[in-house]
Amino acid sequence: xxxxxxxxxxxxxxxxxxxxxxxxxxxxxxxxxxxxxxxxxxxxxxxxxxxxxxxxxxxxxxxxxxxxxxxxxxxxxxxxxxxxxxxxxxxxxxxxxxxxxxxxxxxxxxxxxxxxxxxxxxxxxxxxxxxxxxxxxxxxxxxxxxxxxxxxx
DNA sequence: GCCAACGTTGGC
DNA sequence: GCCAACGTTGGC
Numbered sequence: 751x752x753x754x755x756x757x758x759x760x761x762x763x764x765x766x767x768x769x770x771x772x773x774x775x776x777x778x779x780x781x782x783x784x785x786x787x788x789x790x791x792x793x794x795x796x797x798x799x800x801x802x803x804x805x806x807x808x809x810x811x812x813x814x815x816x817x818x819x820x821x822x823x824x825x826x827x828x829x830x831x832x833x834x835x836x837x838x839x840x841x842x843x844x845x846x847x848x849x850x851x852x853x854x855x856x857x858x859x860x861x862x863x864x865x866x867x868x869x870x871x872x873x874x875x876x877x878x879x880x881x882x883x884x885x886x887x888x889x890x891x892x893x894x895x896x897x898x899x900x901x902x903x
Numbered sequence: 904g905c906c907a908a909c910g911t912t913g914g915c
Numbered sequence: 916g917c918c919a920a921c922g923t924t925g926g927c
Contacts, residue, residue, distance in 0.1 A: 757924095757925090759925095781910075782910090783910095802924085802925060802926085803924080803925055803926085807925090807926075861926080878907090878908080879907065879908035879909060879924095879925095880908090880909095880925095881908070881909060881910085881923080881924045881925065883924090
């Protein structure tokens with residue numbers, strides 16, 4: 751099993767929205783590296799949910815992969831902001847998995863909180879200039895975050 | 904609001 | 916295929 755991290759702005763799709771929806775198609779990503787990670791996700795992988803840009807910024811909870819990547823329908827929709835004229839149904843460009851809600855942490859782990867944990871110094875999230883909205887997370891990184899979240903209730 | 908960092912585009 | 920210009924991301 752692998753671990754991942756996804757970013758979302760809480761005013762567009764927060765973890766509370768995911769809790770309400772139970773499952774969502776993680777679509778609208780238009781970056782090739784992020785897409786490649788999305789296509790690598792396997793059923794059962796755990797996904798750290800991160801709220802970016804909008805305060806409070808930080809890690810807010812967990813999701814799980816429940817359906818492996820399939821074509822993002824919005825790429826074919828000329829009315830969608832995610833429309834891609836170069837994508838065809840025979841040769842789609844963008845693929846996304848379904849994620850289901852797992853849990854909301856007792857409190858948000860800020861970037862500084864994450865920095866202060868053991869084994870997180872190599873996390874993609876903390877690297878200078880890192881803008882990827884889908885990132886791989888190692889087992890040790892995940893365990894540090896899991897432990898920090900559990901010690902806060 | 905600033906701006907560093909990065910990705911994408913397009914002229915050549 | 917290079918690379919300058921531009922647009923976007925995202926923390927502060």
